[in-house]
Amino acid sequence: MEFFHKATHFPFMRTRKVWYGLSAVLIVVSLALVFFRGLNLGVDFTGGVVVETNFPQAPNIETLRTALASAGVAGAQVQAFGSSRDILVRLPPDPNAKGDQIGARVLEIFSKVDPGVKLQRTEVVGPQVGQELFVKGGWALFATLVLILIYVLFRFTPKLALGAIFAVLHDPICVVGFFAATQMTFDLTAISAVLAVIGYSLNDTVIVFDRIRERARSARKLSIAQVIDESINQTLSRTLMTKLVTLLVVVALLIFGGETLRGFSAALVIGILAGTYSSIYISAALSLDLGLRVDDLLERKATKPEEVDGLP
Amino acid sequence: MISYPRWKIALVAIVLLAGIFLALPNLFGEENALQLAADRAAVTESDRKAVEQILKDKGVTPSGVFLEQGRLTLRFSSKQDQLKARDVIAEARPGQFTIALSQASRVPAWMRNLGLNPVKLGLDLRGGVYLVYQVDVQGAVKQLLDRREQDFRSSLRNARVAYQDVVVDYDSKRVRVLFRDADSFAKGKAAILADNRNLNLTETTVAGAPALELQLTPQEIKERQDYAVSQNIVILRNRLNSPELAVSEPQVAREGVDRIAIQLPGLQNSAEVKKILGKTATLEFRMVDETNNPLEAAATGRVPLGSKLFYSREKQPVLLKREVVVTGDQLTDATFQPNTQDGAAVSVGLDSRGAAKMLKNTQENLGHLMAVVFIDRSREKNAQGVEVDRTTEEVINRATIRGVFSNNFQITGVNPIEGRELALLLRAGGLAAPLTPVEERAIGPSLGQDNIDKGIKAMVFGMLAAFIFMAIYYKVFGLIADIALAANVVLLTALLSVFGAALTLPGIAAVVLTVGMAVDANILIYERIREELRNGVTPRAAIAAGFERALSAITDSNITALIAGVVLWSFGAGAIRGFAVVLVLGIFTSVFTSVMGSHALVQIIYGGRRKLDRLSI
Numbered sequence: 001m002e003f004f005h006k007a008t009h010f011p012f013m014r015t016r017k018v019w020y021g022l023s024a025v026l027i028v029v030s031l032a033l034v035f036f037r038g039l040n041l042g043v044d045f046t047g048g049v050v051v052e053t054n055f056p057q058a059p060n061i062e063t064l065r066t067a068l069a070s071a072g073v074a075g076a077q078v079q080a081f082g083s084s085r086d087i088l089v090r091l092p093p094d095p096n097a098k099g100d101q102i103g104a105r106v107l108e109i110f111s112k113v114d115p116g117v118k119l120q121r122t123e124v125v126g127p128q129v130g131q132e133l134f135v136k137g138g139w140a141l142f143a144t145l146v147l148i149l150i151y152v153l154f155r156f157t158p159k160l161a162l163g164a165i166f167a168v169l170h171d172p173i174c175v176v177g178f179f180a181a182t183q184m185t186f187d188l189t190a191i192s193a194v195l196a197v198i199g200y201s202l203n204d205t206v207i208v209f210d211r212i213r214e215r216a217r218s219a220r221k222l223s224i225a226q227v228i229d230e231s232i233n234q235t236l237s238r239t240l241m242t243k244l245v246t247l248l249v250v251v252a253l254l255i256f257g258g259e260t261l262r263g264f265s266a267a268l269v270i271g272i273l274a275g276t277y278s279s280i281y282i283s284a285a286l287s288l289d290l291g292l293r294v295d296d297l298l299e300r301k302a303t304k305p306e307e308v309d310g311l312p
Numbered sequence: 313m314i315s316y317p318r319w320k321i322a323l324v325a326i327v328l329l330a331g332i333f334l335a336l337p338n339l340f341g342e343e344n345a346l347q348l349a350a351d352r353a354a355v356t357e358s359d360r361k362a363v364e365q366i367l368k369d370k371g372v373t374p375s376g377v378f379l380e381q382g383r384l385t386l387r388f389s390s391k392q393d394q395l396k397a398r399d400v401i402a403e404a405r406p407g408q409f410t411i412a413l414s415q416a417s418r419v420p421a422w423m424r425n426l427g428l429n430p431v432k433l434g435l436d437l438r439g440g441v442y443l444v445y446q447v448d449v450q451g452a453v454k455q456l457l458d459r460r461e462q463d464f465r466s467s468l469r470n471a472r473v474a475y476q477d478v479v480v481d482y483d484s485k486r487v488r489v490l491f492r493d494a495d496s497f498a499k500g501k502a503a504i505l506a507d508n509r510n511l512n513l514t515e516t517t518v519a520g521a522p523a524l525e526l527q528l529t530p531q532e533i534k535e536r537q538d539y540a541v542s543q544n545i546v547i548l549r550n551r552l553n554s555p556e557l558a559v560s561e562p563q564v565a566r567e568g569v570d571r572i573a574i575q576l577p578g579l580q581n582s583a584e585v586k587k588i589l590g591k592t593a594t595l596e597f598r599m600v601d602e603t604n605n606p607l608e609a610a611a612t613g614r615v616p617l618g619s620k621l622f623y624s625r626e627k628q629p630v631l632l633k634r635e636v637v638v639t640g641d642q643l644t645d646a647t648f649q650p651n652t653q654d655g656a657a658v659s660v661g662l663d664s665r666g667a668a669k670m671l672k673n674t675q676e677n678l679g680h681l682m683a684v685v686f687i688d689r690s691r692e693k694n695a696q697g698v699e700v701d702r703t704t705e706e707v708i709n710r711a712t713i714r715g716v717f718s719n720n721f722q723i724t725g726v727n728p729i730e731g732r733e734l735a736l737l738l739r740a741g742g743l744a745a746p747l748t749p750v751e752e753r754a755i756g757p758s759l760g761q762d763n764i765d766k767g768i769k770a771m772v773f774g775m776l777a778a779f780i781f782m783a784i785y786y787k788v789f790g791l792i793a794d795i796a797l798a799a800n801v802v803l804l805t806a807l808l809s810v811f812g813a814a815l816t817l818p819g820i821a822a823v824v825l826t827v828g829m830a831v832d833a834n835i836l837i838y839e840r841i842r843e844e845l846r847n848g849v850t851p852r853a854a855i856a857a858g859f860e861r862a863l864s865a866i867t868d869s870n871i872t873a874l875i876a877g878v879v880l881w882s883f884g885a886g887a888i889r890g891f892a893v894v895l896v897l898g899i900f901t902s903v904f905t906s907v908m909g910s911h912a913l914v915q916i917i918y919g920g921r922r923k924l925d926r927l928s929i
Contacts, residue, residue, distance in 0.1 A: 002785075002842070052759070054758075054759075101583070103754065104583070118756070118758070119756060120755075120756045120758065120759040121753070121754060121755050121756060121759050122582075122752070122753070122754045123752070123753045123754075124749075124751065124752040124753075125750075125751050125752075126446075126749075126750035126751060128446075128750060129444065129750045129751045136883055137883070139883070140879050140880060140882075140883035143879050143883075144875060144876045144879045144880075147875045147879065148872050148875050148876070151871060151872060151875065155868065188888050189818055189888065189891075191888075192818060192880055192888050192891050192892070195876045195879065195880050196825065196873070196876060196877075196880075196895065198872075198876050199872050199873035199874070199875060199876025199877065200829070200869075200872075200873055200876075202868070202869060202872045203832065203869035203872075203873075206865055206868040206869050206872075207836065207865045207869075210864055210865050210868070234843070237839055238835060238836055238839040238840075241785070241835045241839065242831070242832040242835045242836065244781075245778050245781055245782070245828060245831040245832070245835065246825075246828035246829070246831065246832060248774065248777040248778055248781060248828075249774035249775065249777065249778055249824050249825070249827055249828040249831075250774070250824070250825070250828060251774075252770050252771075252773040252774030252777060252824070253770045253774060253821055253824050253825075255770070255773075256766060256769040256770035256773055256774075257766055257767065257770040257817075257821065258762070258763065258766035258767075260436075260763065260766075260817055261766075261767075261770070261817060261818070261821055264818065264821055265821070268825070
């Protein structure tokens with residue numbers, strides 16, 4: 001079986017202005033959402049209390065809310081977590097309250113509504129710790145980006161590197177924008193998903209760039225735009241196949257992994273989609289507009305002739 | 313010609329066999345178990361024999377017994393046996409062991425002896441409590457400054473030197489002794505230096521009058537803070553091993569500069585633990601009342617005037633004098649010394665106040681018994697819901713005063729195990745930097761099991777989808793990729809088992825992601841082979857070119873993922889670190905299996921054929 005038996009000839013470079021526009025919209029919307037709507041930060045970052053309970057039958061969330069409020073537990077968010085029988089209560093950080101007591105308290109109040117309720121999980125994060133984790137998470141993102149940029153600069157000619165850098169920034173921005181749009185909880189697992197996306201998003205870009213370099217050396221008569229178009233078309237089946245299979249496993253994670261991994265797997269799905277899009281439509285095109293020429297790609301031949309000669 | 317060197321095929325085979333062997337312990341599953349720990353000491357081989365005999369007498373047969381890291385684990389094939397055994401042991405040896413109900417792997421003894429163990433499960437999969445305590449390191453530094461102030465005042469008082477004041481400045485971390493004139497300054501300095509030889513004092517002038525200044529250096533502050541944290545870790549470890557808490561395999565580790573992270577697998581109620589962990593402990597040295605009979609006092613309840621009734625660790629009554637010689641906050645150090653002239657001993661250091669009192673006391677009581685009382689204070693709610701302080705006092709040591717001493721002395725006549733514990737307890741009592749819980753995560757066992765089920769389900773379905781897709785899309789080569797993927801999971805399991813890295817739910821997600829990435833590499837290779845075939849290259853050359861030319865893309869993409877993984881590893885705490893560990897290990901195993909592993913398989917399948925016209929790809 002083969003989906004791409006015939007070689008494709010999509011004119012990616014000619015239509016690139018359209019894709020730039022789409023990317024610009026994606027990025028602007030994502031950033032606007034993050035800045036104006038904000039992320040729904042998890043208890044890992046804000047500090048506070050999360051209590052997860054399990055009911056034998058689906059309770060009425062409104063009843064639970066009133067029960068908490070009338071018992072004097074203020075500022076509680078009550079929501080279903082995964083199934084309608086799993087109820088998550090989120091409370092703001094309270095310097096006077098002790099975590100284990102809050103868990104027991106919530107359970108006590110809920111057991112008046114339904115005596116069969118069970119306490120599944122309590123998480124108490126001090127506001128100080130939350131802030132630190134947030135700052136550390138930010139640094140981790142920054143450090144990963146910088147290290148990968150250094151690697152890309154070292155690995156490719158400057159103009160290609162800039163295209164790759166754009167792809168590296170493009171994908172996590174889309175993921176974070178997705179979190180702001182859906183108001184899914186952005187917590188430590190979400191951050192690790194964003195980091196994984198950064199690490200993974202360069203995959204296809206690298207494959208396309210490798211091919212561009214290779215084609216530029218063998219097909220000297222073509223213009224650079226033709227070389228890029230050909231390279232993207234030739235690697236299209238790989239790009240799509242690898243992403244398709246990775247998506248298969250990540251979607252399995254999204255469906256079966258439960259509520260705890262929901263945000264994580266959703267972030268990966270978005271990241272993989274954005275990564276595939278940016279590596280096909282954006283990164284090489286950007287390099288072209290940055291003035292990439294066939295000659296730029298031949299420089300390495302002069303310094304390292306054995307690399308080309310050594311190929312079978 | 314497909315020319316894949318023999319040694320590479322051999323290497324793949326060896327690595328894979330080793331991987332299968334190391335991953336083997338994960339196949340045995342778990343059983344109900346009891347974990348026995350002795351109070352503040354290791355369980356010995358003779359304890360093990362004794363326990364086995366007790367169980368044999370009562371007709372309970374454990375399905376496995378092993379001693380590991382000072383803890384005795386007994387496995388039982390049924391829940392009833394487990395509970396019965398617990399009661400039997402507790403009855404036969406009351407108070408000797410902490411008995412925790414837990415789960416233990418069914419791995420046979422010979423495998424365990426080789427150091428082979430199954431993958432450890434993180435708290436989110438196992439259920440349990442994760443606590444992070446903040447140590448009040450600022451408080452510890454304040455304490456040090458306060459003690460210096462007290463020392464200086466007492467030195468000056470004892471030397472009868474007039475002084476204006478001793479001022480502590482917590483912000484700039486210094487103590488200043490203010491004098492009126494140069495004469496008292498000189499005398500005062502001499503007195504203070506006589507008591508505190510190794511202090512670095514500087515001379516200064518405050519408001520025109522001479523003053524003596526002690527400024528803590530950043531180095532001293534850091535040392536003090538480190539001391540406070542490591543001290544607290546020791547105390548916490550001790551308390552977690554106490555019979556009051558039945559916890560199996562508690563883990564206590566320093567986190568960052570001033571935090572301590574505690575993992576308590578299987579524990580449900582964190583309130584009880586926090587109550588015990590939050591206790592502050594102190595010590596007192598008191599003289600023993602040798603004229604009255606403690607047994608009589610305990611039996612009648614009439615305690616002689618001037619004495620107080622205590623109990624030893626072995627629950628024996630002891631009468632001690634009411635007057636306290638030295639308290640724990642005057643203790644500066646306690647170390648165990650296994651080889652002194654008088655055998656094993658504990659060497660104790662006191663500050664100048666304590667030293668002066670100890671000197672006077674030993675002069676008066678040479679040849680008499682002195683006792684060390686360990687006091688644990690805790691705050692808890694009583695039946696009316698009011699918070700009350702509960703104090704537990706225990707006599708941990710009695711020894712004869714053999715000479716006159718002050719700031720440095722030795723407690724002799726202890727056996728080596730006792731001595732080590734005593735030093736520990738003394739040091740533990742000497743410090744009371746308060747702990748505050750700043751982070752707490754408790755996961756119920758049913759949620760843990762639920763997480764395992766979901767993680768495994770996601771993994772199975774994800775891998776199945778990838779397997780089927782590969783087999784259909786790339787036929788024989790797809791099957792080769794599937795074998796490589798399976799090998800990848802085996803190798804990853806082996807590495808996790810060997811490193812003892814805990815598998816968390818995000819870790820399982822990383823396994824799934826790794827499978828996706830391993831597939832990636834295979835697809836890159838196969839698409840390249842197909843492309844070469846389309847260009848009219850012979851099958852053998854296409855295979856060689858496919859593996860060779862795809863390599864640079866595979867390397868590049870995995871290096872960027874590796875960078876992200878390593879950053880995540882260094883940043884991550886708890887469950888996130890579990891993700892990073894698996895991601896990083898998975899990158900290595902997936903590159904190995906999908907590049908070397910599948911190349912070796914291709915060689916085995918196609919390499920031997922004399923004529924190769926078609927590839928099933």
